[in-house]
Amino acid sequence: MKAPTVLVVTGPTASGKSALALDLAERRQGKVINADAMQTYDAFPRLTAQPSAAERARVLHALYGVLPLDDAMTAGRWSALAAAEIERSLSAGRLPILCGGSGLYLRTLMQGISAIPAVPETVREGANAEWAAMGGDAFRTRLAEHDPAIVAKLKPADRQRHVRAWEVLVATGRPLSDWQQAEGTPAPWRFVTLVLAPDRAWLRARIETRFDAMLAGGVVEEVRATFDRAPDPAWPGLKAHGAPEFFRHFRGELSLENVRRIAIDHTRQYAKRQMTWFRHQMTPDLVMDPGLNPILGTTEKFLDKMEV
Numbered sequence: 001m002k003a004p005t006v007l008v009v010t011g012p013t014a015s016g017k018s019a020l021a022l023d024l025a026e027r028r029q030g031k032v033i034n035a036d037a038m039q040t041y042d043a044f045p046r047l048t049a050q051p052s053a054a055e056r057a058r059v060l061h062a063l064y065g066v067l068p069l070d071d072a073m074t075a076g077r078w079s080a081l082a083a084a085e086i087e088r089s090l091s092a093g094r095l096p097i098l099c100g101g102s103g104l105y106l107r108t109l110m111q112g113i114s115a116i117p118a119v120p121e122t123v124r125e126g127a128n129a130e131w132a133a134m135g136g137d138a139f140r141t142r143l144a145e146h147d148p149a150i151v152a153k154l155k156p157a158d159r160q161r162h163v164r165a166w167e168v169l170v171a172t173g174r175p176l177s178d179w180q181q182a183e184g185t186p187a188p189w190r191f192v193t194l195v196l197a198p199d200r201a202w203l204r205a206r207i208e209t210r211f212d213a214m215l216a217g218g219v220v221e222e223v224r225a226t227f228d229r230a231p232d233p234a235w236p237g238l239k240a241h242g243a244p245e246f247f248r249h250f251r252g253e254l255s256l257e258n259v260r261r262i263a264i265d266h267t268r269q270y271a272k273r274q275m276t277w278f279r280h281q282m283t284p285d286l287v288m289d290p291g292l293n294p295i296l297g298t299t300e301k302f303l304d305k306m307e308v
Contacts, residue, residue, distance in 0.1 A: 002190070003188060003189050003190040004090050004188075004189050004190065005095065005189065005190045005191075005192055005308050006086055006096045006097075006098060006187075006189045006190070006191050006192070007024065007030070007095060007096065007097045007098070007191075007192050007194070007303070007308060008035075008097075008098045008106060008110075008191055008192065008193040008194065009021045009024070009097060009098065009099045009194050009196075010035065010098075010099075010100065010101055010103070010106060010193065010194070010195055010196070010278070010282075010284075011101060011195050011196030011197060011198075011274070011275075011278070012101055012196070012197075012198070012203060012270075012271035012272075012274040012275050012278075013049075013101055013207070013267060013270060013271050013274065014049075014203060014206045014207045014210050014267070014271065015101075015196040015197075015198050015203060015206070015271075015290055016196055016198075016206075016290045016295070017099050017100065017101065017196060018032075018049070018051060018055075018099060020194075020196070020290075020295055020296065020299065021097050021099035022051070022055055022058060022059060023296050024095075024097060024296075024299065024300075024303075025058075025059040025060070025095070025097055026058060026059055027300065028095050028303070028308070029093065029094050029095060030059065030089075030094055030095035030096070030097045031059065031060040031061070031062060031085070031088075031089040031092075031094045031095070031096060031097065032051070032059060032060070032061045032062070032097050032099050033061075033062045033063055033082055033085045033086065033089070033096055033097065033098050033099065034050075034061070034062065034063040034064045034099065034100055035063075035078075035082065035098045035099055035100030035101075035102055035105055035106055036048070036099075036100030036101055036102050037073055037078070037100075037102045037105065038237070038239065038240045038241075039063075039064055039065070039100065040063060040064070040065070040066055040067050040073045040078065041065065041067050041068070041069055041073075041236075041237035041240070042065040042066065042067060042068060042069070042237075043068075043069050043222075043225075043226045043237060044222060044223065044226070044237070044240050044243065045064075045065060045222070046214050046217055046218060046219040046222050047214060047219050047222060047223060047240050047241075047242055047243060048240050049210065049214075050064050050065060051064060060089075060094070062085040062088075063078075063081055063082065063085060066081075067237065068237070069226065069231060069235045069236070069237030069238060070231070070232065070235045070236070070237070071236070071237070072160055072164075072236045073236065074164070075102075075104050075105050075107075075108040076108060076116070078102075078105045078108075078109075079105065079108045079109040082098065082105075082109055083109065083187070086098075086189065095308070096189075101274050103274065103277045103278060103281055103282060104277075106282075107281060107282070109187055110186070110187055110191050111186055111187075112185040112186045112187065116168060116172070116176075116179045117171065117172055119167045119168060119171040120171060123167050123170050123171045124163075124167050126167075126170070127163045127166045127167040127170065128163055128234075130166070131159055131162065131163050136156060136157060136159065136162070137156070139162055139163075139166070140154075140156060140162060142166075143162060143165055143166055143169075146169055146175060147165055147169060147175035147176060147177050149175070149177035150165045150175060150176050150177040150180075151165075159234055160234075160236050164176070192285050192303070192306055192308055193282065193283075193284040193285050193286075194284065194285065194286045194287075194288070194299060194302075195278055195282065195284040195286070195287045195288075196288055196289075196290050196295070197275065197278070197287050197288065197289055198289055198290050198291050199289060199291050199292075200272075202289075202290075202291035203268075203271055204268055207264055207267050207268055207271065208264050211242070211260060211263060211264050211267070212260075214242075215256075215260065219242075219246075220246065220256070223242070223243055223246040223247070223250075224246075224250060226238075226243075227246070227247055227250045241263055241266050241267045241270060242259070242263035242266075242267075245258075245259040245262045245263050245266075246259055246263075285302075285306070286298075286299070286302050
């Protein structure tokens with residue numbers, strides 16, 4: 001029996017993934033399921049370029065804005081949520097369309113992940129308290145004594161992932177890197193993967209244009225509403241590109257023009273890292289340059305050929 005199909009639309013930020021997924025969902029009785037880490041949070045729909053209310057009214061969407069900023073979304077957690085949405089879509093006779101640029105999330109779902117036992121809340125709270133008490137450098141040094149492989153992959157300031165590695169070590173007695181090397185169970189569906197791979201100059205211009213549209217569309221007020229709540233800087237949802245810079249602007253440390261410049265630069269750097277990841281970590285079924293290809297027509301012909 002042929003495995004059910006799941007369509008994956010991915011690529012770097014601002015490459016046109018959401019528009020393509022929306023059009024395909026309309027034409028193929030689909031449901032768009034978010035595969036972007038920052039779009040799972042609820043406070044910054046404009047800043048993270050989530051689908052608008054009008055777009056959500058056109059087709060079904062899932063996993064957008066489902067978490068508060070202080071909650072942690074991991075690849076494993078997202079994979080479980082996405083799997084449930086895929087099954088709901090298939091049961092309703094709809095084509096599941098995963099849309100987003102978080103490559104690790106997609107790979108985790110597609111290839112499976114080892115079953116790390118649940119970590120008790122007391123252990124998690126203790127790990128967070130130790131990071132706060134010790135400081136990031138000392139915490140990282142201690143973790144490296146037990147799990148050097150995982151520390152080598154982490155940025156020094158990445159509190160969330162350092163704490164996660166330590167809590168897994170404490171709770172299970174095994175380093176997180178050991179768990180990650182264990183074989184996972186591949187997903188039971190057939191994935192058809194489309195990657196948008198635009199020309200760098202085209203994408204740089206798109207990123208700038210999109211951020212300017214965000215400024216004109218009320219993103220300053222959106223981020224200000226969260227800033228006024230005096231959030232903990234360690235909240236995972238505050239990693240959205242532009243949020244730290246806007247916070248500095250509200251504290252009088254940056255002009256709005258500098259916020260714009262830095263946020264655009266950081267987004268461009270992120271897009272470059274995404275493209276590197278897709279080239280080395282993913283084997284797509286179709287790669288298109290949205291600046292050259294008529295991507296909707298090209299995609300529809302390809303999907304017909306693939307019997308999607």
